[in-house]
Amino acid sequence: MKDLNRALSDISDIKSQLAAGTMFRGFGPAVMAVTGILALTVAAIQSWLSPPATAYAFTATWVITAMAAAGLSIVEVVARSRRQHGGLADAILINALEQLLPAAFAGIALTAVIWTFAPAILWTLPGLWQMLVALGLFAAGRTLPREVRWVAGWYMITGPVVLMLTASSPAPDPWVMGLPFGIGQLALAAVLKLAYGEYPANDR
Numbered sequence: 001m002k003d004l005n006r007a008l009s010d011i012s013d014i015k016s017q018l019a020a021g022t023m024f025r026g027f028g029p030a031v032m033a034v035t036g037i038l039a040l041t042v043a044a045i046q047s048w049l050s051p052p053a054t055a056y057a058f059t060a061t062w063v064i065t066a067m068a069a070a071g072l073s074i075v076e077v078v079a080r081s082r083r084q085h086g087g088l089a090d091a092i093l094i095n096a097l098e099q100l101l102p103a104a105f106a107g108i109a110l111t112a113v114i115w116t117f118a119p120a121i122l123w124t125l126p127g128l129w130q131m132l133v134a135l136g137l138f139a140a141g142r143t144l145p146r147e148v149r150w151v152a153g154w155y156m157i158t159g160p161v162v163l164m165l166t167a168s169s170p171a172p173d174p175w176v177m178g179l180p181f182g183i184g185q186l187a188l189a190a191v192l193k194l195a196y197g198e199y200p201a202n203d204r
Contacts, residue, residue: 024096024143025084026077029193035069036185043178055122058172059115062126069185096143103136123170124163126177131159133184145195151188155180 042065046053053061081093107129114121137144137152158180166176 024081024092024140025196026081026093026096027073027144027188027192028076028080029189029196031072031076032185032192033189034072036182036189038065038069039185040178040182043174043182046172046174046178053172053174055119055172056115058174059111059122059125062177063111066129092143096140099140099143100136103132103139106135107132123166123172126180127159127161127163127166129159129177130155130162130180130184134159145191147191147195148188151184151191154184154187158184 042061046058046061052058077093110128110132111125114125134152134155137148137155141149141152162176162180166173
């Protein structure tokens with residue numbers, strides 16, 4: 001029995017090591033592009049509305065948009081992981097989530113705290129969200145295509161720029177969300193498409 005347990009433990013360790021060294025191919029370029037188009041569409045709709053959305057309505061709209069984009073991404077990630085990674089899918093998926101979840105949790109926590117206790121600074125959330133996305137992509141850089149770091153750099157630049165632009169006029173502006181996330185997600189889709197194209201035998 002001890003030998004069996006040791007063998008199972010060794011197999012689990014081997015899977016973990018293989019997962020850590022395997023490029024995660026769960027993010028689909030098409031879905032990433034859809035999330036970028038979604039961000040641009042929501043920004044266009046918000047900018048067209050009159051009167052402009054209040055800070056609460058603005059934030060709530062983008063939280064719902066983020067949840068929709070995350071839902072699409074999660075469904076795609078699980079399905080693609082099963083197709084792309086076979087028996088290693090669970091280990092590779094868990095490895096990727098361990099790198100991405102801290103930034104995601106920080107975003108949720110910041111949003112909840114500011115919404116509840118400091119609504120006067122809701123205007124800071126777009127910039128903070130963008131920097132957290134950058135940190136998540138940088139953290140996952142070991143298992144994602146290396147070119148993803150350029151997209152992470154984009155979000156790391158747009159975050160502070162958005163904070164500077166909105167600091168003097170903190171009224172909700174849909175394009176401080178729509179443009180950075182629209183361009184960023186479309187760029188991410190292009191990067192993934194090109195990176196996966198380097199390995200056509202595995203991208204089915």
